[in-house]
Amino acid sequence: MLQFDDGLFGTGKTRLIDIHSHILPGLDDGARTMDDSVELARHAVRDGITAIVATPHVRHDYPTPPERMESAVDRVRAALDSEGVPLELWTGGEVALEQLMAMDARTMARFSLGGAGRYVLVEFPYDGWPLPLPSEIERLSGSGVTAVIAHPERNADVQARPERIGPLVEAGALIQLTAASVDRRLGRRAATAARRLLDLGLAHVIASDAHMPGVRAVGMAAAAEAVGDPAVARWMTHDVPAAIVAGEGIPSRPSTPRRRRGLWR
Numbered sequence: 001m002l003q004f005d006d007g008l009f010g011t012g013k014t015r016l017i018d019i020h021s022h023i024l025p026g027l028d029d030g031a032r033t034m035d036d037s038v039e040l041a042r043h044a045v046r047d048g049i050t051a052i053v054a055t056p057h058v059r060h061d062y063p064t065p066p067e068r069m070e071s072a073v074d075r076v077r078a079a080l081d082s083e084g085v086p087l088e089l090w091t092g093g094e095v096a097l098e099q100l101m102a103m104d105a106r107t108m109a110r111f112s113l114g115g116a117g118r119y120v121l122v123e124f125p126y127d128g129w130p131l132p133l134p135s136e137i138e139r140l141s142g143s144g145v146t147a148v149i150a151h152p153e154r155n156a157d158v159q160a161r162p163e164r165i166g167p168l169v170e171a172g173a174l175i176q177l178t179a180a181s182v183d184r185r186l187g188r189r190a191a192t193a194a195r196r197l198l199d200l201g202l203a204h205v206i207a208s209d210a211h212m213p214g215v216r217a218v219g220m221a222a223a224a225e226a227v228g229d230p231a232v233a234r235w236m237t238h239d240v241p242a243a244i245v246a247g248e249g250i251p252s253r254p255s256t257p258r259r260r261r262g263l264w265r
Helices: 034-046 066-083 097-102 105-111 133-142 156-160 162-170 188-199 220-227 230-246
Strands: 016-021 049-054 057-059 088-090 094-096 119-123 146-150 174-178 205-207
Touching (some): 016 205, 016 220, 016 230, 034 049, 034 066, 057 097, 066 105, 133 146, 174 230
16 A cells, blocks of 8 residues: 655555545435445545545436435445444535536535535536636635536546646636546546646646446545655645645645656556
């Protein structure tokens, strides 16, 4: 398992925080049953994850109400406790742009990452460029909410020109990369776009976006290893996620040395 050089994690081993998962049963295209949820949690713990945010889809095909998300979190927490799975579970949601634009402040706070009210995970489309997104990011920033943009490296337009993400970051957004993009499980194009976003300083978080134990497996430790820089890996898999779920400002990104042999293996 990946070890961080400075011993920040006490034992020296990874203690990862995953801010994007579909662990709640029966709410979307993720876990179907409670057994699926518990098994996904076991996989997460084996991967070095100590805490995970449940982020069910909130969009037209999965119009998840906050009450249903919160109830499911309570049920999964109880199941994990009963099964002795040492994984902390927090509330959240992966909100589509159209739903976000129509969402009232109270509902948005309930879907915020960790329930802290400061960060909301916004789903980036796989096709096309979302024209209203920059203005929506600015609107949220004006009300004290930061948009965390989910998996833009999997979008064809971003893969063609990753620097297009720059204005979104300048407007106040954070960028979340999928672990399976970083370690190449999602293919060369997603991996190349993820690498370019990191090189440009336009990526802040790595998360699993895990749906099922055998579908886009958790794999955050492998993604952290693939980054090749322990300080940046720790920042993206622990420091920034910890600040997000606590509703705090994110720490500064560690300086990245000149790319060395083995980086982005």
